[in-house]
Amino acid sequence: MSALAVLARRELALAWGRGGGPLLALGFYGAMTTMLPLAAGPAPARLAAVAAGVAWVGLALASLLSLERLFERDFEDGALDLLALGPLPLEAVCAVKCLAQWLTTGAPLALAAPLAAIALGASPKAAPLIAASAALGGLAFAFVGGTGAARALASRRGGVLIAVIVLPLLIPPVIFGGAAAQAFADGLPWLTGFALLAAYALAAVALTPFAMAGACRNALS
Amino acid sequence: MITSLHIQSLTLQRGERVLFRDFTLTLAAGEAVALTGPNGAGKTSLLRAVAGFIRPAAGRVRFEGAAGEIEAEEARRGGCHLVGHQDGLKGARTAREELGFQARWMGGSPEGAAERFGLARLLNLEVRKLSAGQRRRLALARLIATPRALWLLDEPLAPLDTASRALMGEVMTEHLAAGGLMLAAVHDPLPIAARTVEIGG
Numbered sequence: 001m002s003a004l005a006v007l008a009r010r011e012l013a014l015a016w017g018r019g020g021g022p023l024l025a026l027g028f029y030g031a032m033t034t035m036l037p038l039a040a041g042p043a044p045a046r047l048a049a050v051a052a053g054v055a056w057v058g059l060a061l062a063s064l065l066s067l068e069r070l071f072e073r074d075f076e077d078g079a080l081d082l083l084a085l086g087p088l089p090l091e092a093v094c095a096v097k098c099l100a101q102w103l104t105t106g107a108p109l110a111l112a113a114p115l116a117a118i119a120l121g122a123s124p125k126a127a128p129l130i131a132a133s134a135a136l137g138g139l140a141f142a143f144v145g146g147t148g149a150a151r152a153l154a155s156r157r158g159g160v161l162i163a164v165i166v167l168p169l170l171i172p173p174v175i176f177g178g179a180a181a182q183a184f185a186d187g188l189p190w191l192t193g194f195a196l197l198a199a200y201a202l203a204a205v206a207l208t209p210f211a212m213a214g215a216c217r218n219a220l221s
Numbered sequence: 222m223i224t225s226l227h228i229q230s231l232t233l234q235r236g237e238r239v240l241f242r243d244f245t246l247t248l249a250a251g252e253a254v255a256l257t258g259p260n261g262a263g264k265t266s267l268l269r270a271v272a273g274f275i276r277p278a279a280g281r282v283r284f285e286g287a288a289g290e291i292e293a294e295e296a297r298r299g300g301c302h303l304v305g306h307q308d309g310l311k312g313a314r315t316a317r318e319e320l321g322f323q324a325r326w327m328g329g330s331p332e333g334a335a336e337r338f339g340l341a342r343l344l345n346l347e348v349r350k351l352s353a354g355q356r357r358r359l360a361l362a363r364l365i366a367t368p369r370a371l372w373l374l375d376e377p378l379a380p381l382d383t384a385s386r387a388l389m390g391e392v393m394t395e396h397l398a399a400g401g402l403m404l405a406a407v408h409d410p411l412p413i414a415a416r417t418v419e420i421g422g
Contacts, residue, residue, distance in 0.1 A: 006325040010318075017313060078307025085272065086326050087298055220274045 003087045004096070011100035014073075018066050022108040025062040029109060032058045033116040048121030052130070052181035055117040059109055059134055059177075060170045063141040067166075068159050070101055070149040071212075075219055084220060094212035095205070098146040106138025117181070126184050133177045133194055136201045143204040144169045150212040153219035173200050223284050223291060223300040223370040224250045226271070226402055231280035233266050240266055241420050243280070250370075253393065253403040253415035262421025264406035265305070268373045271404065272303045284371075302327075302367070305375040308360035312349035316340060316359055319348055320366065329367025338362045338388070353380040365392060372396065374405040378412070386412050 015021060036054055037047055074080040083093050113134035114127035122130070148166035152158035180193030226248040233240040240263030248254055256264045269275045271282050273293060284296035291300070310319045317331075320340070324331040335341050338358045343351060351359065357380045364372060378386050390412030393403060397413070405411060 003326055003328065006322060010322045010326075013314070013318070014311065073311070076307075077311065078305055078309035079311070081272070081274070081303055081305060081307075082309045082323060082326070084274070085297060085301055085303060087328055217274075220269075221276060 004092070007083075007086075007088065007093065007096050008100065011097050012103065015066075015097075015100040015104040018069055018073075021066070021104050025065055025105040025109055026112055028065060029058050029062040029112055029116065032061070033119060036120065044121050051117045051120035051122040052126075052185060053178050054120060055113050055122075055130065055134075056137070056174050056178045056181070058116065059113055059137060060141060060174050062109055063105055063138055064145055064163070064166065064170075066105060067101070067142075067145040067149050068152070068162055070097055070146055071153055071216065071219075072149070072158065075153050075216075080216060080220060084216070090213035090216055091209040094146065094150065094216065095143075095209040098142045098205075098208075098212075101146065102139050102142035106142050107135065110135035110138055122181070122185060126181060129184050129190065129194070130181055133180055133197055136194075136197050137173045137177045140173045140197075140201040140204045141170060143201075143208040147208045147211045147215070150215035150219070153215065173197055176200060222286055222400070223296055223402065224287055224400070225285045226371060226404070227283040227285065228267075228271065229280050229283065231267070231270065231282065232278045233263055233270055233275065234278040235266065239278070244420060245280075246418060248402050248404060250400040250402060251397045253397055253405070253411065253413060255411050255415040255417045256404065256406045256420060257408070257417055258420040264420060265375050267420065268303065268305070268375050268404065268406055271371075272301060272373055273297045296371075299328075300370045301373065302364055302369045302371070303373045303375075304360055304364065304377055308356050310348045310356055310359060313347060315345055315347055316351065317344040320344070320359055320362055323360075323363040324366035327363060327367035327369070329363070331362075331366050334362040334366035337365060337392070339385075354382055354385060357381060358385060361389065361392075364396070368399075370401050372401065372403045372405070374403065376407060377405060378407070378409060 084090055110131050114130040117130050118124055145166050148162040151165055152161040155161055176193045176197035180190045183190040183193060228244060228246040231244045232242045258264055266275055270277050284291045284293060320331045320335060335344055340359055343355060378389060393413050
């Protein structure tokens with residue numbers, strides 16, 4: 001088995017078990033969408049107006065939940081030393097970690113997002129767009145969030161630091177994804193928002209592994 | 222394969238504090254060095270500097286192979302084991318999964334390593350259920366599961382019992398006989414003949 005496959009298997013197994021894995025994020029997301037009508041009132045017109053927006057805010061917050069431990073465990077128990085001395089560069093290791101995080105929380109959330117939006121009154125016709133954009137958004141959240149998690153290594157109150165670093169960077173995908181879904185609901189051209197979201201996600205995948213690897217090296221020294 | 226390690230006029234600094242200055246050491250194939258010194262003298266930092274984790278304030282670390290100098294990054298990725306205070310094992314996974322991952326990730330195979338270290342009957346247990354000595358043996362098993370020339374060991378024997386120390390002595394002797402190199406930070410003497418180098422103090 002190649003080193004990449006060995007690492008991917010380990011990271012998927014760890015991400016699946018980390019803090020409840022997909023169940024925690026899905027539970028949080030489900031709770032948020034069921035509580036909104038209770039808090040804001042059940043009037044269908046009001047809920048339908050905010051359905052896409054709420055689905056996106058929920059996605060962003062739910063994908064942050066288990067990020068804190070993405071690098072922290074490996075750092076604390078010494079496994080990060082081992083990962084740094086393996087055959088793949090640390091940049092690749094970081095990318096694999098974030099992809100595993102995305103597959104175990106981002107992808108299940110992307111399947112749940114259309115359900116949540118429809119439950120809140122969005123049109124079922126919007127479901128494919130919402131699922132696709134949630135999958136892209138989740139990819140951006142995993143990589144940008146991973147950068148925050150790596151940066152917060154070896155610092156006290158890392159969780160607070162992650163929120164401060166990461167939240168501003170999560171805003172663009174929320175705007176692009178929310179705008180695409182809203183435009184679709186209003187019968188307007190939605191491709192621009194979707195394309196910007198895709199560009200943001202791909203830029204995050206291409207660039208953040210370098211920042212993560214730098215932050216890990218810094219923490220190891 | 223690494224045939225010699227050259228630490229040249231190395232100065233290490235942690236924050237404002239200088240750990241040691243102008244430390245020079247050459248280690249050739251088949252040779253073992255026991256690093257001694259009081260707590261906080263910089264033994265762990267020296268090992269981590271050789272592994273490339275800590276950037277020295279001055280001096281350098283070079284690796285040489287049969288065909289001349291090996292680029293440091295390549296030497297570390299392909300020829301270097303670091304077993305530190307922390308075993309790098311995940312408590313929630315089984316010993317088999319962890320040993321399998323560590324061995325295959327470094328490019329080896331876990332076959333036989335567990336038996337050699339007397340771990341065969343423990344492989345199905347979660348790592349958190351192992352004792353400190355058993356965990357350390359599991360971490361040390363990757364040394365033979367994945368042959369690499371340079372072993373950097375940080376207090377490798379501290380939690381081990383007498384029998385395991387004797388076993389590690391055998392494993393170390395075989396490694397050196399096969400042309401390996403070993404740099405170990407220790408307080409107790411190593412179970413094999415080794416040159417002692419004191420740092421700090």
